[in-house]
Amino acid sequence: xxxxxxxxxxxxxxxxxxxxxxxxxxxxxxxxxxxxxxxxxxxxxxxxxxxxxxxxxxxxxxxxxxxxxxxxxxxxxxxxxxxxxxxxxxxxxxxxxxxxxxxxxxxxxxxxxxxxxxxxxxxxxxxxxxxxxxxxxxxxxxxxxxxxxxxxxxxxxxxxxxxxxxxxxxxxxxxxxxxxxxxxxxxxxxxxxxxxxxxxxxxxxxxxxxxxxxxxxxxxxxxxxxxxxxxxxxxxxxxxxxxxxxxxxxxxxxxxxxxxxxxxxxxxxxxxxxxxxxxxxxxxxxxxxxxxxxxxxxxxxxxxxxxxxxxxxxxxxxxxxxxxxxxxx
Amino acid sequence: xxxxxxxxxxxxxxxxxxxxxxxxxxxxxxxxxxxxxxxxxxxxxxxxxxxxxxxxxxxxxxxxxxxxxxxxxxxxxxxxxxxxxxxxxxxxxxxxxxxxxxxxxxxxxxxxxxxxxxxxxxxxxxxxxxxxxxxxxxxxxxxxxxxxxxxxxxxxxxxxxxxxxxxxxxxxxxxxxxxxxxxxxx
Numbered sequence: 001x002x003x004x005x006x007x008x009x010x011x012x013x014x015x016x017x018x019x020x021x022x023x024x025x026x027x028x029x030x031x032x033x034x035x036x037x038x039x040x041x042x043x044x045x046x047x048x049x050x051x052x053x054x055x056x057x058x059x060x061x062x063x064x065x066x067x068x069x070x071x072x073x074x075x076x077x078x079x080x081x082x083x084x085x086x087x088x089x090x091x092x093x094x095x096x097x098x099x100x101x102x103x104x105x106x107x108x109x110x111x112x113x114x115x116x117x118x119x120x121x122x123x124x125x126x127x128x129x130x131x132x133x134x135x136x137x138x139x140x141x142x143x144x145x146x147x148x149x150x151x152x153x154x155x156x157x158x159x160x161x162x163x164x165x166x167x168x169x170x171x172x173x174x175x176x177x178x179x180x181x182x183x184x185x186x187x188x189x190x191x192x193x194x195x196x197x198x199x200x201x202x203x204x205x206x207x208x209x210x211x212x213x214x215x216x217x218x219x220x221x222x223x224x225x226x227x228x229x230x231x232x233x234x235x236x237x238x239x240x241x242x243x244x245x246x247x248x249x250x251x252x253x254x255x256x257x258x259x260x261x262x263x264x265x266x267x268x269x270x271x272x273x274x275x276x277x278x279x280x281x282x283x284x285x286x287x288x289x290x291x292x293x294x295x296x297x298x299x300x301x302x303x304x305x306x307x308x309x310x311x312x313x314x315x316x317x318x319x320x321x322x323x324x325x326x327x328x329x
Numbered sequence: 330x331x332x333x334x335x336x337x338x339x340x341x342x343x344x345x346x347x348x349x350x351x352x353x354x355x356x357x358x359x360x361x362x363x364x365x366x367x368x369x370x371x372x373x374x375x376x377x378x379x380x381x382x383x384x385x386x387x388x389x390x391x392x393x394x395x396x397x398x399x400x401x402x403x404x405x406x407x408x409x410x411x412x413x414x415x416x417x418x419x420x421x422x423x424x425x426x427x428x429x430x431x432x433x434x435x436x437x438x439x440x441x442x443x444x445x446x447x448x449x450x451x452x453x454x455x456x457x458x459x460x461x462x463x464x465x466x467x468x469x470x471x472x473x474x475x476x477x478x479x480x481x482x483x484x485x486x487x488x489x490x491x492x493x494x495x496x497x498x499x500x501x502x503x504x505x506x507x508x509x510x511x512x513x514x515x
Contacts (some may be wrong), residue, residue: 073356116455117379124386138356153398
């Protein structure tokens with residue numbers, strides 16, 4: 001029992017350290033990828049190829065003045081970024097990151113909490129993470145912030161429905177809510193991946209995932225051209241940084257969820273061992289998010305609602321019904 | 330360990346809901362409501378009912394978010410709301426009585442020794458399966474009735490909010506805009 005507790009603590013600390021470092025590295029990657037797609041060079045001055053830019057950004061974020069506007073609700077203003085960052089990491093706790101491996105004669109399962117309802121827990125926690133932008137926008141006594149908060153509520157209430165319905169069809173096929181069962185369902189090589197059986201669900205899940213992680217075609221919460229910086233208008237320094245660590249962690253979580261549920265998870269892929277396979281898949285999905293940011297314009301709020309309620313939700317319901325019919329008949 | 334967790338969660342939940350009732354700031358009231366709802370799912374997790382815990386989490390996170398939307402429209406979120414409190418003895422008595430009654434009803438099975446469960450939890454199945462088994466055998470009729478009621482509520486909502494739904498908000502001229510905007514946000 002003691003070994004279990006110590007092991008869990010070590011795993012939690014490792015995941016926290018590695019993923020937050022990766023989230024920081026993600027900002028660098030995003031700037032580089034966007035720059036190359038727009039025929040620029042991106043950050044080049046700090047270190048070789050601008051690699052030390054992350055360090056410079058870190059120093060800037062940590063040493064910047066932590067400013068709280070005078071009419072803001074201080075308590076809520078201060079805890080809002082922590083909600084975003086904390087829930088992003090709590091969600092990651094129920095995700096199996098790599099296959100089992102043995103180190104120093106100890107069998108390690110790289111998952112902090114193996115819940116048998118893993119997928120629901122991850123989605124629920126990511127949903128709770130949207131309280132961060134909502135509270136931030138409401139607490140800062142700023143009209144742009146209020147608009148950002150209103151958009152958070154609208155976007156969340158709509159796209160949560162699509163995420164749930166899209167993921168329901170694969171859940172029906174696997175017959176379990178455990179992410180490890182999803183992985184084991186797809187052991188038979190590339191042909192057994194769920195994406196071939198549920199292509200529509202995959203696309204719907206990715207679209208809803210982009211809306212939930214606040215990525216570009218749907219980043220209405222902090223749309224610079226319309227609402228200055230939305231919910232993050234009054235934030236500076238490390239509190240602002242926590243929002244972004246949360247956002248990038250959520251991007252990584254969505255990448256892991258999509259690869260576990262639809263893309264065969266951490267099963268060995270041809271000659272590639274399982275651990276490397278899932279890292280490759282998550283990296284590709286992460287790159288896809290940056291690619292889409294470079295390729296697509298923002299949508300208007302009414303277009304966002306139209307897309308959700310008149311296109312995606314009916315498609316998701318039809319998908320669930322068809323899956324049920326095929327399974328029963 | 331579990332006892333400690335139970336008392337910790339209970340004290341926190343009671344405290345947070347007290348803030349919800351007593352605070353005059355909308356933001357504090359709603360935030361503590363949301364936090365309390367999230368902590369209630371902790372009680373389910375302690376009892377080993379993981380599925381119900383997560384359902385509590387997902388449902389109430391969404392529901393309180395809708396409350397925030399209304400709070401945002403009706404109140405100034407950073408200010409203090411002026412409440413009109415008329416101390417009414419009758420309201421106090423009825424509220425207190427129903428609270429006591431609820432406590433008695435839910436405490437009775439714990440105190441009494443003659444209570445046996447009429448539908449035992451099946452052994453060896455995991456959480457969602459156990460809930461599904463009970464829901465689709467013993468409680469099938471209440472389940473379906475609840476589904477019909479939700480359908481009725483949904484249709485009523487669509488009809489109430491659905492006027493002018495097919496015109497885009499950005500194409501309505503300025504005079505009508507404020508009127509239509511109020512509808513859209515619901």
